[in-house]
Amino acid sequence: xxxxxxxxxxxxxxxxxxxxxxxxxxxxxxxxxxxxxxxxxxxxxxxxxxxxxxxxxxxxxxxxxxxxxxxxxxxxxxxxxxxxxxxxxxxxxxxxxxxxxxxxxxxxxxxxxxxxxxxxxxxxxxxxxxxxxxxxxxxxxxxxxxxxxxxxxxxxxxxxxxxxxxxxxxxxxxxxxxxxxxxxxxxxxxxxxxxxxxxxxxxxxxxxxxxxxxxxxxxxxxx
Amino acid sequence: xxxxxxxxxxxxxxxxxxxxxxxxxxxxxxxxxxxxxxxxxxxxxxxxxxxxxxxxxxxxxxxxxxxxxxxxxxxxxxxxxxxxxxxxxxxxxxxxxxxxxxxxxxxxxxxxxxxxxxxxxxxxxxxxxxxxxxxxxxxxxxxxxxxxxxxxxxxxxxxxxxxxxxxxxxxxxxxxxxxxxxxxxxxxxxxxxxxxxxxxxxxxxxxxxxxxxxxxxxxxxxxxxxxxxxxxxxxxxxxxxxxxxxxxxx
Numbered sequence: 001x002x003x004x005x006x007x008x009x010x011x012x013x014x015x016x017x018x019x020x021x022x023x024x025x026x027x028x029x030x031x032x033x034x035x036x037x038x039x040x041x042x043x044x045x046x047x048x049x050x051x052x053x054x055x056x057x058x059x060x061x062x063x064x065x066x067x068x069x070x071x072x073x074x075x076x077x078x079x080x081x082x083x084x085x086x087x088x089x090x091x092x093x094x095x096x097x098x099x100x101x102x103x104x105x106x107x108x109x110x111x112x113x114x115x116x117x118x119x120x121x122x123x124x125x126x127x128x129x130x131x132x133x134x135x136x137x138x139x140x141x142x143x144x145x146x147x148x149x150x151x152x153x154x155x156x157x158x159x160x161x162x163x164x165x166x167x168x169x170x171x172x173x174x175x176x177x178x179x180x181x182x183x184x185x186x187x188x189x190x191x192x193x194x195x196x197x198x199x200x201x202x203x204x205x206x207x208x209x210x211x212x213x214x215x216x217x218x219x220x221x222x223x
Numbered sequence: 224x225x226x227x228x229x230x231x232x233x234x235x236x237x238x239x240x241x242x243x244x245x246x247x248x249x250x251x252x253x254x255x256x257x258x259x260x261x262x263x264x265x266x267x268x269x270x271x272x273x274x275x276x277x278x279x280x281x282x283x284x285x286x287x288x289x290x291x292x293x294x295x296x297x298x299x300x301x302x303x304x305x306x307x308x309x310x311x312x313x314x315x316x317x318x319x320x321x322x323x324x325x326x327x328x329x330x331x332x333x334x335x336x337x338x339x340x341x342x343x344x345x346x347x348x349x350x351x352x353x354x355x356x357x358x359x360x361x362x363x364x365x366x367x368x369x370x371x372x373x374x375x376x377x378x379x380x381x382x383x384x385x386x387x388x389x390x391x392x393x394x395x396x397x398x399x400x401x402x403x404x405x406x407x408x409x410x411x412x413x414x415x416x417x418x419x420x421x422x423x424x425x426x427x428x429x430x431x432x433x434x435x436x437x438x439x440x441x442x443x444x445x446x447x448x449x450x451x452x453x454x455x456x457x458x459x460x461x462x463x464x465x466x467x468x469x470x471x472x473x
Binding site: 148152153155156162165166168169170172173176177180193194197201208212215216219220222 | 309357361364365367368371372375376377378380381382384385388389391392393395396399400403404406407
């Protein structure tokens with residue numbers, strides 16, 4: 001079972017290594033987007049600092065969502081997904097492997113870039129650390145739920161805006177908690193509570209999301 | 224033993240029996256619902272005393288609270304029906320979920336609008352991002368998402384299953400949202416939310432409220448019966464019993 005998991009991740013990463021555009025463009029887009037916000041609000045540092053946790057979190061959320069959706073859609077068009085459904089191994093296990101790959105590709109680079117954004121957005125080093133930590137703890141849930149959203153919409157031709165509508169309710173608690181980590185730490189208060197909750201959501205998503213995604217994918221492909 | 228006990232319920236699961244059941248229940252729900260609504264409206268809007276803090280303005284409670292309560296209750300109904308459909312593959316459960324979603328969305332919308340109208344004179348603002356308002360708004364998004372998902376997928380079987388999965392995820396989601404906003408507000412801002420203190424409500428105000436809630440519930444059940452009957456007829460249109468029924472009526 002574990003071997004299947006590893007080889008699934010390995011082959012996916014190899015594919016993505018050969019199609020760099022799929023995951024490099026979103027990173028560039030993230031940079032552009034945050035910089036635009038910085039320029040738009042930059043004349044007023046105080047306002048920028050107040051708004052930046054929300055800006056970075058929301059941008060992060062939308063970009064990972066669209067990346068995951070794009071990757072998923074490509075695999076669906078190529079027929080890789082139907083192969084997964086047909087394989088003898090449990091589907092949720094394979095989708096979990098896919099979620100790990102999506103997290104590595106769509107979330108991890110952006111998280112590693114947060115120190116840079118902290119500087120652009122005039123955040124203190126403490127707030128940047130909080131942002132980094134909150135993204136690290138919250139992003140697994142984002143990636144897993146993103147996979148659920150992509151499977152839910154896999155039966156319809158164009159998802160786009162609709163995917164955002166479906167996932168918005170699921171992303172709201174993560175966004176609120178993630179942002180509150182940064183805000184609380186800016187005012188030098190303890191953040192264990194929020195981080196623990198964020199971690200709990202991630203763990204919960206880890207347990208539930210692959211099964212939900214497997215069910216949705218099976219339902220979408222059964223004609 | 225269990226089988227014989229469950230037999231009436233299992234029979235109810237067939238579209239034909241369910242159609243007859245709805246046809247039987249509908250007029251009763253409708254009549255009793257109208258009675259309860261009439262009592263609630265008259266007693267609430269004219270007889271109940273004005274609130275000492277909010278004056279006459281509090282009377283919107285008789286519309287807003289039933290809407291909000293029932294919108295949440297209907298989502299639970301939607302989710303339970305979805306779970307039943309996913310587990311036992313009972314078609315009726317899927318149709319119940321499908322029919323209940325637009326009603327729930329409408330109630331949520333009404334609750335939000337009347338809540339805003341109530342909030343303006345009482346809190347001084349149309350909208351605040353507190354836990355109850357946020358979760359009600361998200362509830363509206365969930366309903367819209369469900370309806371949209373159901374109608375966007377062309378294969379009816381996939382549509383039913385996928386939107387059922389979505390409904391269940393949403394059920395888990397609502398309390399999480401409620402508490403994440405609540406905790407954040409209480410931790411972060413303390414007492415800025417001016418949620419007016421709720422004293423124990425006087426019975427002269429409470430009974431009309433209960434009347435309104437029961438009345439709206441019954442009225443919605445009657446509408447549900449009507450919707451389900453049309454749904455059953457259109458989905459089973461080429462079954463023999465439906466054609467016999469139509470031949471008899473026409």
